[in-house]
Amino acid sequence: MTDNIYQPDLMEVVQVHQQTADVKSVRIRFCDETRANDFSFRVGQFGIFSAFGAGESPFNLCSSSNWRDFIEFCFRRTGRVTEALWNMDEGDIIGFRGPYGNAYPMDKWRGKDLIFIGGGIAMPPIRCAIWYALENREKFGQITIVYGARKVGDLVFRNELDRWAEYDGVRVVSCVDPGGETPDWRGEVGFVPAVVERAGISATNAAALVIGPPIMIQFTLPVLSKLGLSDSDIYTSLENRMKCGVGKCGRCNCGPAYVCKDGPVFTLEQIKALPKDL
Amino acid sequence: MIATLRETCRQLLSDGKVDVVIGYGHDAAADGAEDAPVYPVFITKPEDAGRLVWNDRCHANLAVYLKHEEIRSLGRAAIIVKGCDQRSLVVLEKESQLDRSKIYVIGIACDGLDRPKCRTCDVHEPRGADVIIGHKAAGTGYPCAGGVPSANGTQGLPDTLPDDRYAELRAFLARPSAERLAYWRQELARCVKCYACRQVCPMCYCRRCIVDKNRPQIISTSATLKGNFAWHITRAFHLAGRCVGCEECSRACPMGIDLRLLNLSVAQAAEENFAFRAGDDPAAEPVIGSYAIQDKEDFIR
Amino acid sequence: MSESLSIAALGKLVDCWIAEGRHVTGPRRINGRLLYARLDSAADLDLTEDERPRNSIKQVLFPRHEELYGYKLGHKRIELTESETPIAEQIVVAARPCDAALGPILDHVFNWDYKDTQYNRRRELTTIVTLACRHHDAHCFCTSVGSAPDDPRGSDVMLHAMDEGILEVCCLTEKGSRLFAGRCDNLPSPSSGRGAGGEGISGDIANQPVLPLTPAISHRENGTAPPRRFDLDKVQEFLAQGFEDSRWPDLARRCLGCGACAYTCPTCHCFDIVDEGAGKEGVRARNWDACQFVPFTLHASGHNPRSRQNQRQRQRIYHKFRIYPEKFGPLLCTGCGNCTRNCPVGLGVAPVLAEIARNTP
Numbered sequence: 003m004t005d006n007i008y009q010p011d012l013m014e015v016v017q018v019h020q021q022t023a024d025v026k027s028v029r030i031r032f033c034d035e036t037r038a039n040d041f042s043f044r045v046g047q048f049g050i051f052s053a054f055g056a057g058e059s060p061f062n063l064c065s066s067s068n069w070r071d072f073i074e075f076c077f078r079r080t081g082r083v084t085e086a087l088w089n090m091d092e093g094d095i096i097g098f099r100g101p102y103g104n105a106y107p108m109d110k111w112r113g114k115d116l117i118f119i120g121g122g123i124a125m126p127p128i129r130c131a132i133w134y135a136l137e138n139r140e141k142f143g144q145i146t147i148v149y150g151a152r153k154v155g156d157l158v159f160r161n162e163l164d165r166w167a168e169y170d171g172v173r174v175v176s177c178v179d180p181g182g183e184t185p186d187w188r189g190e191v192g193f194v195p196a197v198v199e200r201a202g203i204s205a206t207n208a209a210a211l212v213i214g215p216p217i218m219i220q221f222t223l224p225v226l227s228k229l230g231l232s233d234s235d236i237y238t239s240l241e242n243r244m245k246c247g248v249g250k251c252g253r254c255n256c257g258p259a260y261v262c263k264d265g266p267v268f269t270l271e272q273i274k275a276l277p278k279d280l
Numbered sequence: 281m282i283a284t285l286r287e288t289c290r291q292l293l294s295d296g297k298v299d300v301v302i303g304y305g306h307d308a309a310a311d312g313a314e315d316a317p318v319y320p321v322f323i324t325k326p327e328d329a330g331r332l333v334w335n336d337r338c339h340a341n342l343a344v345y346l347k348h349e350e351i352r353s354l355g356r357a358a359i360i361v362k363g364c365d366q367r368s369l370v371v372l373e374k375e376s377q378l379d380r381s382k383i384y385v386i387g388i389a390c391d392g393l394d395r396p397k398c399r400t401c402d403v404h405e406p407r408g409a410d411v412i413i414g415h416k417a418a419g420t421g422y423p424c425a426g427g428v429p430s431a432n433g434t435q436g437l438p439d440t441l442p443d444d445r446y447a448e449l450r451a452f453l454a455r456p457s458a459e460r461l462a463y464w465r466q467e468l469a470r471c472v473k474c475y476a477c478r479q480v481c482p483m484c485y486c487r488r489c490i491v492d493k494n495r496p497q498i499i500s501t502s503a504t505l506k507g508n509f510a511w512h513i514t515r516a517f518h519l520a521g522r523c524v525g526c527e528e529c530s531r532a533c534p535m536g537i538d539l540r541l542l543n544l545s546v547a548q549a550a551e552e553n554f555a556f557r558a559g560d561d562p563a564a565e566p567v568i569g570s571y572a573i574q575d576k577e578d579f580i581r
Numbered sequence: 582m583s584e585s586l587s588i589a590a591l592g593k594l595v596d597c598w599i600a601e602g603r604h605v606t607g608p609r610r611i612n613g614r615l616l617y618a619r620l621d622s623a624a625d626l627d628l629t630e631d632e633r634p635r636n637s638i639k640q641v642l643f644p645r646h647e648e649l650y651g652y653k654l655g656h657k658r659i660e661l662t663e664s665e666t667p668i669a670e671q672i673v674v675a676a677r678p679c680d681a682a683l684g685p686i687l688d689h690v691f692n693w694d695y696k697d698t699q700y701n702r703r704r705e706l707t708t709i710v711t712l713a714c715r716h717h718d719a720h721c722f723c724t725s726v727g728s729a730p731d732d733p734r735g736s737d738v739m740l741h742a743m744d745e746g747i748l749e750v751c752c753l754t755e756k757g758s759r760l761f762a763g764r765c766d767n768l769p770s771p772s773s774g775r776g777a778g779g780e781g782i783s784g785d786i787a788n789q790p791v792l793p794l795t796p797a798i799s800h801r802e803n804g805t806a807p808p809r810r811f812d813l814d815k816v817q818e819f820l821a822q823g824f825e826d827s828r829w830p831d832l833a834r835r836c837l838g839c840g841a842c843a844y845t846c847p848t849c850h851c852f853d854i855v856d857e858g859a860g861k862e863g864v865r866a867r868n869w870d871a872c873q874f875v876p877f878t879l880h881a882s883g884h885n886p887r888s889r890q891n892q893r894q895r896q897r898i899y900h901k902f903r904i905y906p907e908k909f910g911p912l913l914c915t916g917c918g919n920c921t922r923n924c925p926v927g928l929g930v931a932p933v934l935a936e937i938a939r940n941t942p
Contacts, residue, residue: 004650005696005698006649006650006698006699007695007696007697007698008649008650008854008865008867009649009650009661010661012659012661052865054652054654054659054856054863054865055652055654055856055858055863056856057494057854057855057856058854080881080882081494081495081881082494082495082497084881085495093657094657095657095658095659097659241880242878242880243877243878243879243880245852245853245854246852246854248693248694248695249690249693249694249695250690250691250693250695250697250850250852251851251852251853251854251867251870252850252851252852252870252872252900253851253853253870253877253878255896255900255904256886257824257899257904258903258904258907258908263693263694277824277825277899278824278825279886279887279892279896307932307936317719317927317932318927319835319926319927319928320835320926321835322834322835340925340926344837345835348890349889350830350834350889350890350891351834467612470611470616470618472636472645472840472844472845472869473645473840473844473868473869474839474840474841474843474844474845474871475839475840475874476837476839476840476841476923476925478839479837479838479839479925480837480839480925492874492875492876497855497857500857501853501855501868502646502855502857502866502868503645503646503868503869504646507646528925531925532839532841532925534635534636534841534844534845534919534923535614535616535635535636536611536612536613536614536616536635537612538612
């Protein structure tokens with residue numbers, strides 16, 4: 003194991019799953035068995051993934067921290083690195099550095115009702131928290147999941163939504179924007195903030211994790227405040243342009259925070275204290 | 281002369297003819313101090329026109345600001361140009377980057393700022409200006425074509441190209457190519473890829489520079505000899521027939537690399553092969569953007 | 582008791598170091614410009630005192646291009662290889678105090694939880710011999726940021742130029758002492774001395790000294806220290822609540838968006854990581870980068886949180902004067918003035934902060 007903090011571990015691709023027209027989720031495992039045994043992470047953290055020859059990119063670790071056979075990440079095909087990752091197959095080798103950043107405060111959330119709200123490509127960073135919570139079901143109260151996308155074809159990890167609903171005390175509400183439904187769509191139709199509002203969620207002893215496009219967040223937050231959630235009970239995971247992931251290259255610096263070190267998990271209270279530089 | 285400059289600009293602003301004057305100035309606190317630093321200023325209020333100055337430290341080519349969104353957002357602009365800077369306006373107009381009718385050009389007569397380009401300057405009084413501050417009286421011996429553009433817009437080049445403009449460059453280019461390569465290897469090794477040369481150049485107005493594109497990454501962003509050669513040679517080629525010789529690239533380089541030798545050599549090639557000097561004739565078609573039957577083809581072998 | 586050395590003897594020492602295989606960097610005149618560069622011999626060393634090198638010594642600890650590791654691509658196989666560039670023992674001679682201070686300042690970020698081994702290795706292998714300043718120019722502002730022309734931060738040895746070609750040698754660390762051990766002439770100090778009350782900081786100090794950062798009395802009285810360009814307290818006061826201040830667009834309007842300030846600054850350290858190579862082999866390297874460039878914060882989605890130049894300028898000021906000190910302690914600025922010295926349009930830290938301080942009641 004090198005002491006070069008920028009040198010990644012080599013990982014073998016074990017499974018690629020195409021989630022939408024331009025989103026794939028990839029499962030990888032350590033080429034070096036001993037590293038696999040030593041490795042652990044907490045949900046909420048991210049890694050820097052390499053496509054050698056193209057570059058590196060940060061993605062949230064979207065698998066549960068309890069799963070030992072692989073780690074998983076999910077990406078949209080948008081740029082040079084994701085284009086290279088898009089072309090990966092089983093057996094291909096990529097690089098991984100991590101886990102970096104802070105994690106969802108599962109200890110703080112113990113005993114609380116959990117409200118997970120996501121939009122579009124933002125499901126992966128929520129998915130890991132959902133699985134973790136389901137695998138430690140007794141530690142948490144009611145779980146409500148509201149997940150929406152522009153259209154049915156944009157929903158990521160759609161097959162898992164139904165499985166989650168099978169758990170005790172778990173309610174899953176999936177929605178698509180008006181016009182995005184298919185003839186056989188059985189979920190809701192509407193924008194996420196409106197769906198949250200009419201979902202009748204109780205928030206007396208709750209924590210919420212809200213991740214999605216800025217506009218979704220902008221309109222969802224007042225709904226949550228109306229429900230009685232305070233800014234310190236609402237969490238999100240920030241996405242920023244990153245390079246090193248270890249707080250040195252300066253790219254992800256926003257106000258007093260380095261998203262890669264002080265985040266990516268922040269409470270709304272912390273976000274409000276950051277300058278409008280995101 | 282400075283009083284005239286300030287009054288002209290004050291008038292333009294208070295009459296509402298322009299919203300901003302791009303010129304050289306002191307900061308507000310300098311209070312007219314002789315040795316106060318001079319830098320580009322953007323005067324939007326008539327009462328601030330007193331900040332404008334003209335002295336031997338007014339080096340910057342202000343034409344570069346006409347492409348900045350932060351300046352365009354201020355409204356209709358008046359811009360102060362020296363003769364050399366004015367050439368940039370001609371090129372920009374020919375390349376459809378600015379609408380000449382929408383800017384007010386204040387030419388300022390300049391007897392040199394002690395830079396290499398000043399030694400062979402033929403535009404002490406800028407051409408193509410809406411007004412010239414500081415006309416020189418006849419008989420001062422300036423070898424220039426004169427100030428206000430003629431009615432039919434055909435100023436054209438002087439009758440004979442002042443061939444001593446490229447004397448220094450010619451001497452440099454006469455050295456054996458191995459020697460020149462060694463020179464550039466030594467010089468470009470110092471480049472840190474700060475892109476000051478690009479940012480200061482009015483001709484570099486691509487919204488996304490080729491070096492900032494990564495699909496594919498055609499030019500290495502690394503400040504290695506290979507990356508530096510790739511950058512500077514590419515930029516020189518992109519300036520073919522467009523470089524007006526304002527020499528800002530050399531002035532801006534923090535590492536003291538004499539970039540004008542590279543960029544001017546391409547300008548010289550355009551002049552010698554196509555009788556075209558960028559920025560001289562507003563009516564002339566850009567050499568890279570046009571084709572004439574008489575164009576030489578003897579380089580095609 | 583301080584030791585001394587003639588300039589000629591220093592030259593012989595430099596040649597010695599070079600002959601011993603060390604990489605020696607110092608101020609060198611290139612095309613008429615004073616720049617820190619590798620010295621091929623002592624004859625290259627330019628000890629002009631009334632000029633500040635236009636670049637910084639940052640390159641020695643944090644190169645502008647540094648290979649992190651190599652990679653070889655195979656079918657379903659990747660091989661990673663160590664970087665081939667060995668790090669040699671380095672000496673910087675006649676650095677200015679505003680350059681040397683970069684070490685203690687950057688140590689924080691490069692060791693923040695994750696230890697940057699390349700940086701640390703260079704730090705260990707580099708000895709910095711500073712030449713205290715007896716002059717300043719219109720751009721220097723060390724005294725405005727709590728530093729001084731003889732600030733010892735980061736120096737292993739500090740040389741004080743006295744008249745008659747004599748240098749007073751003050752070894753501040755063990756590393757520095759080792760370099761000069763037994764090499765000094767111990768010549769008698771010239772009658773002019775170093776200025777009223779100027780006591781040498783001598784003696785072996787194993788670790789970097791942490792001295793209060795007030796301008797040395799001797800220099801203040803001699804007038805060699807630059808005048809206060811702005812009131813740092815007023816600046817900090819403004820920065821604490823001025824992020825959305827409407828003046829930022831005007832403050833930064835002439836900024837061209839190049840990286841001349843960042844790349845000649847001793848403490849700017851932002852970098853990019855790139856893969857370079859063709860075909861089956863390549864290198865992952867880090868290159869200097871700057872928050873002043875448009876693509877610095879450009880997301881793959883096309884969203885750019887800092888799309889305007891004034892936002893990028895504001896970030897630079899905030900990072901140096903508020904964010905870094907809040908996180909790590911020291912300002913991310915030593916007052917060297919290179920930002921303004923190299924800015925084609927005279928911007929840089931001091932003019933912006935002077936304007937801010939002037940307008941903050």
